[in-house]
Amino acid sequence: xxxxxxxxxxxxxxxxxxxxxLSKQGYRVLKAANPEQAILNIxxxxxxxxxxxxxxxxxxxxxxxEAIKEINPSIQVxxxxxxxxxxxxxxxxxxxxxxxxxxxxDLYRLQVLIRNIVERKQLISENHLLRQQLTERFSVDGIIAxxxxxxxxxxxxGRIADSNASVLITGETGTGKELIARSVHFSGxxxxxxxxxxxxxxxxxxxxxxxxxxxxKGAFTGADRQRKGRFxxxxxxxxxxxxxxxxxxxxxxxLLRVLQEKTFERIGSNIxxxxxxxxxxxxxxxxxxxxxxxxxxQDLFYRLNVVSIRIPPLRDRREDIxxxxxxxxxxxxxxxxxxIAGISREAMDCLMKYSYPGNVRELENIIxxxxxxxxxxxxxxxxxxxxxxxxxxSSKPVMSGEETFPEKVxxxxxxxxxxxLSESGQVQTKAAELLGISERHLRYKLKxxxxx
Numbered sequence: 001x002x003x004x005x006x007x008x009x010x011x012x013x014x015x016x017x018x019x020x021x022l023s024k025q026g027y028r029v030l031k032a033a034n035p036e037q038a039i040l041n042i043x044x045x046x047x048x049x050x051x052x053x054x055x056x057x058x059x060x061x062x063x064x065x066e067a068i069k070e071i072n073p074s075i076q077v078x079x080x081x082x083x084x085x086x087x088x089x090x091x092x093x094x095x096x097x098x099x100x101x102x103x104x105x106d107l108y109r110l111q112v113l114i115r116n117i118v119e120r121k122q123l124i125s126e127n128h129l130l131r132q133q134l135t136e137r138f139s140v141d142g143i144i145a146x147x148x149x150x151x152x153x154x155x156x157x158g159r160i161a162d163s164n165a166s167v168l169i170t171g172e173t174g175t176g177k178e179l180i181a182r183s184v185h186f187s188g189x190x191x192x193x194x195x196x197x198x199x200x201x202x203x204x205x206x207x208x209x210x211x212x213x214x215x216x217k218g219a220f221t222g223a224d225r226q227r228k229g230r231f232x233x234x235x236x237x238x239x240x241x242x243x244x245x246x247x248x249x250x251x252x253x254x255l256l257r258v259l260q261e262k263t264f265e266r267i268g269s270n271i272x273x274x275x276x277x278x279x280x281x282x283x284x285x286x287x288x289x290x291x292x293x294x295x296x297x298q299d300l301f302y303r304l305n306v307v308s309i310r311i312p313p314l315r316d317r318r319e320d321i322x323x324x325x326x327x328x329x330x331x332x333x334x335x336x337x338x339x340i341a342g343i344s345r346e347a348m349d350c351l352m353k354y355s356y357p358g359n360v361r362e363l364e365n366i367i368x369x370x371x372x373x374x375x376x377x378x379x380x381x382x383x384x385x386x387x388x389x390x391x392x393x394s395s396k397p398v399m400s401g402e403e404t405f406p407e408k409v410x411x412x413x414x415x416x417x418x419x420x421l422s423e424s425g426q427v428q429t430k431a432a433e434l435l436g437i438s439e440r441h442l443r444y445k446l447k448x449x450x451x452x
Contacts (some may be wrong), residue, residue: 174361193237219268358436
């Protein structure tokens, strides 16, 4: 049986006895005499099932369970407990344990418990394809929402779809903010009207005003004809303003007027044009911090932030990784005319443990690269980018415990930036790509933290 079981038991005789029994059943068995060693095994090896004692020195079974689920939520945990602590073991099941078994261990019952978990894991794996097909058929752009966090995001998006209220979507770069904006549009009453997107970070300030509001012929040098802006193009539909935090203060005033008065003028004209357009804005910036710094208008923030949707980073919703991987594998296999049956357990385990500074966009890139490079019908761990196969690094910088929350965030961002610059050979364009942010945003961070 191609499954790995980690046995965690501080009693040497019991540890060897259980490990020997499971090995004879055909499982690959790892052993740990304490929780710390167990965590190290889980970080360095692909583990499917953990069989753990409930009471151990240094760390309880519940704490170990929490640590395991933080590293890889797909690992199933069976708690071994003495009769007197059964109630505590059932509490552990509420925190995510698959089952519990009392001591002395009934080996036949243990065999049944493990077989049930294996069959359930196989069933889940077989159903991923069906779930993905259903998702693609019945949701916008195949948004994956198996985690409770993303289910809540889509729930809010569905509830506000029919309204005309402005929406502000926040979240790290690569989390799928535009997908949620499209979900709001295409699920609502404006779905037959245009959905128009503009990325403020991709346009210089001198062109952004013209892109949004249009211009008249002769309004400035090079304006050889009248041009409609995005507001007019999106008439009756939705205008998605991505990276709204990049809009300069001078232009924020004009955007505020559109939101307040529902009218605007093209550059070079004083004739007001009615704007029947719903605004959905998105940013990876902290707009409230920008307000305090004087770089973003507070009144505009409140106009945009009538409804707020925050998309969690991928590292905080790891349950979405397997179905996302399945969808990306099938898509890129089709695009590259390759026959790929799936991904190995070791490769999936590696993907589940990675921190994804670039979020879903980075995962998409990883799978695309792996599909292109693999020589077989299964993506193996060796097909993944080198950075995923390196020894896992702690995503949390070492702290003294006296730092404030903003100081910890700053230290974490600096660490990520330094790693990206090192990996890219100090090339900022490549570093920005690794981080999943725009080069302009990276330059802002470098300046903010005095790193150049």
